[in-house]
Amino acid sequence: MNLPLTLPEPSRTRDNPGPWWRDAVIYQVYVRSFADGNGDGVGDLLGIRTRLPYLRDLGVDALWITPFYASPMADGGYDVADYRAVDPTLGTLGDIDALVREAHALGLRVIVDIVPNHTSDRHAWFREALAAAPGDAARERYMFRDGRGADGELPPNDWESVFGGPAWTRVPDGSWYLHLFAPEQPDLNWHHPEVRAEFLDILAFWLNLGVDGFRIDVAHGMFKEPTLADIGHDRQISLLGTQALPYFDRDEVHEIYRDWRALLDTYPGDRVAVAEAWVPDAARLALYLRPDELHQAFNFHYLGTDWSAPAFRAVVDDSLAAVADVGAPATWVLSNHDVQRHVTRYGGGPLGQARARAAVLLTLALPGSAYLYQGEELGLPEVTDLPDEVLQDPQWERSGHTDRGRDGCRVPIPWDGTEAPFGFGPPGSRQSWLPVPADWQGLSVQAQRGRPDSMLELYREALRLRRALPGLGGGTLRWIDAPDGCLAFERGAEFVCVVNFGDAPVTIPAYGRQLLAGAPLVAAEAGGVLLPADTAVWWERTAE
Incomplete structure (x- = not known):
């Protein structure tokens, strides 16, 4: 029986019909690295609760929390020993219940991870x-x-x-x-009716507690080619998301998601399910988003796009076309806990920072829903020089110390103070499960708050405008003419976004009132304005 719940009111201020998730901005919390509430050096549910006002003020609509279930932590909690219990290092059931209710009181929704492809070997x-x-x-x-x-x-x-x-x-x-992942993560047999029934019950348990939905880990997994035929290819991970594999993205998985969608639809408040699905193309991804299946899927093709105007236009067009066929919204994501942070991916240093500023303005101007990874609003780079002895990602050991894994994008985020780990824990705490670089003081929330040229304030203003402008969020996009190396598009009649992917300034028209730019623009001698390299700008059209 569904419990009575107090759901958050819609957080947007503009007239925006339809379910909240169709154009939501969702903030990913990697629980172990967000905030440490008890001072043991590991982020936890109490830490997240203390920072909920920060997320509200940032301007996001929801938070997605990575696994906090009982786990031996062989893979950061993605090896679940008990799906209905909270790991003692991260809190209690009372903590997650309080977190959900406090988030709802602040107008934030809460999505949690579910891990159905495999369990822990301690399950x-x-x-x-x-x-x-x-x-x-x-x-x-x-x-x-x-x-x-x-x-x-x-x-x-x-x-x-x-x-x-x-x-x-x-x-x-x-x-x-x-075990398609670590040996401590044995794959389940999803042909077994008991497995199917168990996960429906697990979903109901968390829906009854009040969560607003689920991010589905390895949503393309679960079913395997029955004959277990050889692949005949070394380094099979290189094929993931580029071509068919016998253990991923099999058609049988869609039966499961139809069952899950039917359950979700019995609950109030537009509960949502989001797929982490690495598949060969946008059309294949759209199959997960048919009206009786999942609501959203992460757009990894967008995340992996090379920094160029033609590449980004192609991935935007392909993404929008694929989801239009099934009536689903597109999603846009630049970083997450499994990939190198995009500041570093885009070149690092001042170049990476400039491109990251342009990328977020592009992303938040596109139709659909956007996902932000904790710390990207601070411009955090990948930490590439972690000492070998602190690495915890199983990829490090499993690769024979040739692949350093994903710890570099999971370093705790800096909040305040002058010494590492910069307010990650309560006052006086100096512990963090991964070391925080000493030079991150200038990247902390405290250092950037109120500084107009900071990455944090760029995100806050972009999110504020996204809420306020009627043309953003859902809807359509229309490309308009732009100089070589640039993209320009309209959203509605009043909004224009222009992005210069090139390495030199270009002259563009002044479309009206400048709303926000990644770098200062100056007037061009022949009219219009100069848009710097690796820079995006938002305009509000004005009558000529």
């Missing part, structure tokens, strides 16, 4: 499976198989783990189990 089901004999029913919830070779000493096939090495681990009785 009760997997412990039961290991204790059972080969062929026992307890093993049917996972992917146990016999090995190849004379004595079954070889893995069942050549599939590789996303984290490096084989995707199979042998247990003492000789059987092998599949």
Whole structure:
């Protein structure tokens, strides 16, 4: 039975019909690195609660929280031992209940991660499976198989783990189990009816607590090619998101999401499900967004686009065309907890900062919904010089210390003060699970707040304008003429965005009142204005 809930009022001030998620700005909280409430050096639910007013003032509509469930933390919480419990290092059920209610009181919605492709090897089901004999029913919830070779000493096939090495681990009785990620993350068998029923119950548990939706980890996973045929390709991770793989993006997964959507639709408040789906193209991604399936999917093609006007125009056009066929909104994302931060990806230093400023103005001007990764509003770069001994991402060990993994984008964000970790924990705390660079003092929230030229204030103003302007958020886009190396488009009759991807200033018309720019513009001698390299500007059209 659904519990009575107090849901946040719509946060936008403009007339914006339709579900809230169609043009929401959602802020990703990597829980271990956002804010530490108890001083043990690890971010937690209490820390998030203390910083909710910051997110409200930033101007986002919702926060997405990475896994906080009971876990041995072999993969930062994406190895779940109990989906209905909070890990003691991160808080309690009472903490997440209070967080959801406090967020709602501030007008913020809360999305939580769900991890359905695999569990932790400490999950009760997997412990039961290991204790059972080969062929026992307890093993049917996972992917146990016999090995190849004379004595079954070889893995069942050549599939590789996303984290490096084989995707199979042998247990003492000789059987092998599949794990497309770390060995501590055994893959579930989604053909098993008990698995399907369990996850519907897990979703209902959190919906009843009041969460506004779910981000689905590895949403393209769950089903595998039945014959387990070899792929015949080394470094299979390089194929992810570029071509079909026998263990990802199989058509059977859509049956699951139709069941999940039916459950979500029984709850009030436009609950939402968002897919993390690495698929070969935008058309394939759109299949997850049919009206009876999921609401949104992350647009990783946009995230991975090279810095050029033709490339960005192509990915925007492809993305909008694909979702239009199924009536879904596009999503736009520049960074997350699994990829290099875009300041560094765009060149690092002043160049990366300039391009990041332009990229967010482009992103927040596009039709649909935008996702922000914690710290991007501060212009944080990737930390590339973490000492080997502090690295915790399983990719580091699984790759034989050749891939440093994702810890560089997960370093705790700086809040205030003059010494690392810059207010990550309560006053007096000097601990952080990953070291914060000493030179991040100038990037802290405290250092940037109120400084007009800062990245933080650019984000705050852009988000304020996005709420206020009737042409932004949902709707359509129309490209208009622009100089070589630039993109320009209209949203409605009153808004224009122009982005210069080139390495030299260009002259553009002054379309009206300048609303916001990533860098100062000056008048051009022949009329119009000079738009600097790697810069975007927003205009409000005025009558000529």
